Amino acid sequence: MGTLTAVGERQHVVIMGAGPAGLTAAYELMKHGVPVTVVEKDPSYVGGLARTVEHNGYRFDIGGHRFFSKNQEVEDLWTEILGPEMLTRDRLSRIYYRGRFFAYPLKAANALWNLGLVETVLCLASYARARVFPIPHPRTFEDWVRNQFGWRLYRIFFKTYTEKVWGISTTELSADWAAQRIKSLDMWEVLKSALLPRRKPSRRDDIVTTLIDSFRYPRLGPGQMWERVAAICDERGQPVVFGQSVDAIKHDRGRVLSVITRTAAGKIAEHPGTDFISSIPVREVIARLDPPAPEAVQKAANSLSYRDFISVALMIDKADVFPDNWIYIHDPTVRVGRIQNFKNWSPSMVPDPSKTCLGLEYFCFEGDGMWTSDDAALVALATKELAHLGVCSADQVFDGVVVRQAKAYPVYDDAYQSHVEAVREYLQSQLTNLHLAGRNGMHKYNNQDHSMMTALLVARNIATGSSYDAWKVNAEAVYHEDVHVGERDMTGRQVPQRLAGEVRS
Ligand SMILES: Cc1cc2nc3c(=O)[nH]c(=O)nc-3n(C[C@H](O)[C@H](O)[C@H](O)COP(=O)(O)OP(=O)(O)OC[C@H]3O[C@@H](n4cnc5c(N)ncnc54)[C@H](O)[C@@H]3O)c2cc1C
Structure with a gap:
């Protein structure tokens, strides 16, 4: 065994995952004076699905991230963390179909x-x-x-x-x-x-229009929010432990004792604690329990499925390509589903205003043909599709980078609720100091605000002995902004139900 983090009688919380949920929990616990260890598998990024990737000075999201919440506490927290770095941005998004742009909302x-x-x-x-x-x-x-x-x-x-x-x-x-x-x-x-x-x-x-027409966004993208929280953890002597993937969750007599992590190089560390918060996918938590969970619980967790996502960021030698923040591509002649224009989210996302960085989003399943294509082929496909759509010519694209994001969307099939319920019942009754929070952490289609709320409640329960039910945090699938005359949602963002008996295995 490698390092063993010392823990005395005092409370010490181990948090799995440094996405919005994990870091919100850490921030809240630190406010209550509770020491934390946050372990994160990524070697350098915090923010999880809400991270901002940087490539040669160009910054881009894994899907554009609007900051919008009906919960004032979350809005206030964002202001508290980033202050004037939180911009208010006008929204423009349209649907592209066969050479024409349709206003969205329609x-x-x-x-x-x-x-x-x-x-x-x-x-x-x-x-x-x-x-x-x-x-x-x-x-x-x-x-x-x-x-x-x-x-x-x-x-x-x-x-x-x-x-x-x-x-x-x-x-x-x-x-x-x-x-x-x-x-x-x-x-x-x-x-x-x-x-x-x-x-x-x-x-x-007027109020609804305001919600529809604008949103908040950090000047340097959503990752800036989570980089700032990680810096605060660091300043308080509790830095995020990067590059450590949760390998095992050791428990005995109804309590988790420690989390074992492993680096890419195989180095192992043990992180003991008094309470544990997991924001990593539910499926992984159950798979990592040592000793293992009962077979029925393992089966339930393994039945949870996900939709995965690839973002191809292309750098373009052109100042203005389109005025939208993003465009939904309904056109059937291309595979791209949505295109983000990051400088329209914040001008600081590009290092040079005469250039543009677009994120072409492809929805896929981990392991399918799209997922396993090599990066050069994906950049070539994205470049070809941009030219086909008339956004720019292929020779204006001077750089490209691919980000694959596994488990971008927890899938709600007809059986998922009973699977989540089986896992939750087992953990709540058998491992009382292991708390689930976040999006994949609870297999809920949460946006950042709801992921953060679940983490705030779980952290408060630990720090103050209160008993909020994080599972009651609203997990509505779609924001206000997407609800409009004529339809409730035309983007397909909400999670669909398959017909009974036709669930993907
Ligand atoms: C395409 C897309 C667009 C979105 N748009 C918006 C939007 O406009 N507005 C909005 O508010 N929200 C949006 N969201 C949702 C938002 O990204 C999530 O709600 C939020 O990131 C969830 O936070 P989390 O901490 O629960 O999980 P995650 O962000 O998934 O973070 C989990 C963390 O755990 C780490 N981890 C995983 N496994 C392990 C392991 N074994 N060991 C250690 N660490 C591990 C991961 O690396 C990650 O850092 C969007 C999501 C997607 C996919």
Whole structure:
């Protein structure tokens, strides 16, 4: 055995993972005077999914990260940590489909104008047909959306992007999931809003519009928030332990005693503590228990699945390529799902204002053809697709870098809730000093704010003996900003349900 961190009678909390949840827990515990050890497998980055990667002075996110919360405590915490470095940014994001940009959130007049007279008439005819001859007993996502919108609108605004994000055919996703999340179309309302002058917005509209139109963002990207918290840990003599992957979680008689970590070079260290917070994937926590969890619990944890993600950052010798923060690519002729323009999130994300850095996002499964493609092939694909979309010419791309992100999205299939419940029941009853927090840490589709809230509650329970239930933190799938007239969500960001009996193994 390598190092053994000394722990006396005093409380000492070992935190697994230095993402938003792990670092929020550390920050809160330090405020209460509780010493912590944060172990992180990445050799240099903190922030997890919310890290900002740097390449030759260009900074980019793993997917653009808006800072927005309905929870004032979280908003205040962000201000407390970064102060004036938190910018308020205007939002512009559009949908690209076959050479045209559609406002997002969708606006009826803009959509009809963009579709052109012929396509609009065809869409209206296809809508009318769907209303008169609906698919009886819609079972799939495709059936349901076609019934509500008609085939043509379904194809433009729903099919491709949903399939790109989730890697599942819309004929395999459940109609219930669509019905819960997509508002049906009232064509009369659409035509009215397209053709008649708009009423004066109410105060509530103003508030919602504000949420839709702007968000906060650290000047140097989301990673800056977590780099600052890590620096504070360091200043207080409790630096993040980098490059240490959790290898085993040792327990005895109902309590975790220590966490064993291993570096890439095979060096082992033991971190004893009185309480343990895990923000690493639930599946890994159960797999690392020593002695092992009961077989049924292992099986439940192993059944949890994830959607993975590749971001290809391309540096372009052009000052302005498009004004949006990001664009949803519904176009079926390319594989890219979304394109981020990082200098539009914050001008400081690029070292030279005459250049641009775009992040092309590809949704995939770890181990599939996209995931295993080599970096040069992915940069070539992204460059080709940018040129195909007319964003820039291939010879304007002067550099490219690939970031693969495993477990970007916890998947909610029909069985996930019972699997999470089995794991949670086991841990809560058998290992009372092991606390789960965060996104993959709880297998919840949490954004940063909810990941942070779970960590705050868990930390407070440990420091003050209170008994908040972190599982009750709202895990709503989508932000306010994505809810708008005509539909609840057209981005496919929410997590779909597969049809019963067709769950990926
Ligand atoms: C594409 C995308 C876009 C997003 N957009 C937004 C957005 O706009 N706004 C927003 O608020 N949120 C957004 N999110 C969500 C946000 O990234 C997460 O809510 C947040 O990062 C979760 O924090 P966490 O600490 O729970 O987990 P993570 O960020 O996953 O951090 C977990 C940490 O644990 C470490 N770890 C894992 N395994 C081990 C191990 N075995 N040993 C040691 N360390 C380990 C990881 O390296 C990581 O640092 C987005 C996420 C994605 C994928």
